[in-house]
Amino acid sequence: AQSVTQPDIHITVSEGASLELRCNYSYGATPYLFWYVQSPGQGLQLLLKYFSGDTLVQGIKGFEAEFKRSQSSFNLRKPSVHWSDAAEYFCAVGTGFQKLVFGTGTRLLVSP
């Protein structure tokens, strides 16, 4: 069965500093990979997705993620965090016509 691990429950980053959120998945083949963001009181918004091809994908709001098959990872990065990036971030994996499986999320706090 597919599974997604986000090992960091909370992360605090200073405004302007770089960010990396970790995501590891378990699946035999290359799955579809997603990062979603959930701001307080809001639904989830898609940041970026990977299906195939270039393993470095660009998303909205200056985020990027890199798929590393050898590590079964799809870490999310941003070079300079803004206070408005404070939110909860979810990694998700899916394949074919199956439902998405989400990680438990990482809550990002941005300090001044």
Added chain:
Amino acid sequence: GAGVSQSPSNKVTEKGKDVELRCDPISGHTALYWYRQSLGQGLEFLIYFQGNSAPDKSGLPSDRFSAERTGGSVSTLTIQRTQQEDSAVYLCASSLKPGANNEQFFGPGTRLTVL
């Protein structure tokens, strides 16, 4: 255009009561999903509708939970004889087509509190 809408936004109920949660997907989206987000937990899949096909109910936690989708559009999630552990945010999502490679658009959720 309009996104996914859910109602009510908040629902407080007493243990043992039945509740109905509504989801209006984006017009034209054939796939509809329900998830549950409990405090400190990720999104737990509940049920998936795709067109006229039989729904994937594999995520429903008990037979107290049921859902229907009328006319391929609006969906209602019903929880019978609510328990305190049912307290959570219930999220609905829709996608244009079925399959994991189609972006799911999420509604704002319904926060259910069972007293």
